[in-house]
Amino acid sequence: MQTVVVLSLICALGLALGKIRVMGISLGVAFVFFVGILAGHFGFEVDSRMLDYAQSFGLILFVYCLGLSVGPGFFGSLAHEGVTLNLWGLAVILIGTAMAVCLCPLTGISMPDMAGLLCGATTNTPALGAAQQTLSQLGIPHSGTALGCAVTYPLGVVGVILAILFMRKFFVRPADLMPRSISEENETYIARFNVVNPAIVGKSLEEIATMTHLRFIISRIWRGDEVIVPKSTTQLQLDDRLMVVTKKEDASMLEILIGLHVEEPEDWNSEKVDWNALDNKMESRVVVLTKPILNGRRLGSLKIRHTYRVNISRITRGDIKLLATPDLRLQYGDRLHIVGDPKSVDAVEAFFGNSVQSLNEPNLAAIFIGIILGLALGSLPLQLPGMSIPVRLGIAGGPIVVGIIVGAFGPRFHLITYTTRSASLMLRKLGLSLYLASLGLDSGAQFFETVIRPEGILWICIGFALTVVPVLLVGMAALRSHKFDYGTICGILSGSMANPMALAYVNDTIEGNSPSVSYATVYPLGMFARVILVQMLLMIAGG
Missing domain, CATH: 3.30.70.1450 (Regulator of K+ conductance, C-terminal domain)
Known part of the structure; x- marks a missing residue:
């Protein structure tokens, strides 16, 4: 009960303060993290097992629902811009890793300790776990690795947001703020x-x-x-x-x-077109697919045009508009734009269901099943060539990958994955708030004590540089290339830094779904790259 009360107070206060704007800028849900740090510093304590549970469950819920929401458009974006997005993300990772290697001889910090600083600066706990396992196999103490991660983690979370704010203030043009689709095939x-x-x-x-x-x-x-x-x-x-x-x-x-x-x-192409004013003989109506039996069926197999003498011109799925081609697989919650005489359109409406009320009831069973599958995938050891230690996706990587797959291909197996936009946002924000409150409370207990240690200030400064410098360099280069809008670039930066809080901030301040799509596109490969690179560095240094 005490854990519930403390975390609820932290979330409530953080979300309230996050709405305050200073010079037109607010941190939104990110403020929950700062309130958690202060609560931990002032002695608020909860059961450690409950805290671990709340932190893990919050992160799992956030990343799975994020993957579920971007899944329908993910593979379209991957086919068109996925390679480019991941190259920009890898640039962030390689610059940060190269900086860490160069700073070791310059600062006198050992490679094990620097690995901890790098893991904290990039908020990558799977990489920290891999680093600790590698050091244990090499017989090298790793207490400094964990401490370095703990010191740099808080500013690693905040540093990406600060870099994004700096870019927006001084380098972003008004045209860069206009959302652009990174999956052009999904435009009509x-x-x-x-x-x-x-x-x-x-x-x-x-x-x-x-x-x-x-x-x-x-x-x-x-x-x-x-x-x-x-x-x-x-x-x-x-x-x-x-x-x-x-x-x-x-x-x-x-x-x-x-x-x-x-x-x-x-x-x-305006949203305000009155299609029924074009002529008085035809009616244009938007019908919602709410019959579960039609979920995953190909549009052409239904023979709608032949049976009902109507045309389905396009389909709206979330924020994406799709051509109503015969090979398109329908999904529960799709909005079909139908043209025909009124009686025929009435018949088609009954065929597809059009029970809007049923859309207000998300299929929670599918969400929990997806979470279980995500955790199972995250726990599987993946043995890569040349690596002595297996790599795992973990509780963050597994659920987001499964969420993307279920969101994209679930309808083919007649799995109803539809959730309303408001329900999806609520679940994501609830999960992220729990995660940040728990993370801040856990970090705040020893944060200020660690800072005043002799090496504390140096470690924090190095960690902050490892966070901000790669983000700024790659972010400004991406802006100058004029290939992506600002939201897409922010998603790349947040995903390559494995920073869900930065993504939440971007989503709160930028229109469109492009940050979430680009985040999900670069996150899996970015996480793999960081886990592998930190192990390679330690094995080279240990050898």
């Missing part, structure tokens, strides 16, 4: 075309689709005063006016195929 673009190409006149839509590699959906056709919901057998005629959903980069190629791209004053 709506445009109107007039058929003027004689090569496609008289051909069916099925025949035209075989003439090009372009992916597009024709949602409706205007032919004189007639409005047509097209089928695969519908033949195009000269001067037909088409409403087409495609990808933006394919619009110019479609103009070559179809004919005339009509530039109109109204932006069809």
Whole structure:
């Protein structure tokens, strides 16, 4: 009971103070960590086993729900920008490791102690565990390693946020703050075309689709005063006016195929378009998929166009808009944009369910099953060539990997992974608050005593440099490349430093989901790299 009361007070006070803005800046949930340190310093104590449980459970809940939320768009981003994102993340890791190696002879700090400083500065507890196991096998004492990690860990958590704030204040342009998709295949673009190409006149839509590699959906056709919901057998005629959903980069190629791209004053890609005002014969309606039996089914297998004589033009999944292609697998909670006559749309609505109320009840069983699988994966020893000690993903790496996989492929096995955005954010914030409160309380008990030790100030300064310098160097280089928006860069930096608090701060202050996607993209490889590098350094130094 005492543990619950103390952690609740720390979370409540930290979240309240985190809303305070100084010069337009607030730390949000990150303030929970500072309140925890102060509580530990002033003698607040809880049962150590309960504290370990709260810290572990909070971190597991946060990283699993994060992986679950970014899973649907993760592999699309990985295929397009994943290699580039991970290269930037590895640059952060290599710069920090090189600094640690160079600082050993300059400061007189031994490699085991420097390894501890590096693990704390990068908030990487799996790397610390690997370092301690390596030193034990080499017969080298590792008490200084653990102490170095404890000293540098608090500022390692905060240092990434400070570096991000510094970049935003002095180097970020307004254009850099605009979210950009890192998974362009998940973007839809709506445009109107007039058929003027004689090569496609008289051909069916099925025949035209075989003439090009372009992916597009024709949602409706205007032919004189007639409005047509097209089928695969519908033949195009000269001067037909088409409403087409495609990808933006394919619009110019479609103009070559179809004919005339009509530039109109109204932006069809605006969220405020009244589609039902286009004509009075067709209705456009958004229907939510809430029938579990349809979860994971391919859209083409349902034969919706043939059975109901309607068109599904696009599908919204979270913040991502997808082309409604036949091979697309549906997921529970998908929002389908349907065009057809009112009676047909009513029938399709009943087919898909459209029970919005059911979406307010997240499938908690799937979350707990995913957590169990994540912990199982995190505990598996992975033997890598040349490494004498097996590597483990741990309680942070295992759940986030499983969360990504379940979020991306769960529907294929008819596993309902849908949670509302508000429920997902609440679970993530609850987990992160518990983790930071426990971490701060545990660190605060000896933090100030360690600081006043003779080597304490030097260790803290070195740890702070190992945190901030690589983040700033890579962050500013990434900004100057103009390849990514600021949110994506912050996600790369937070993921490469294994810093969920920095990610939470970025998500609180930046629009869009790009920080979470880039964080999840670089985190697994970054964690592996740090665990392997610290073991290599110690084995080389010990040899």
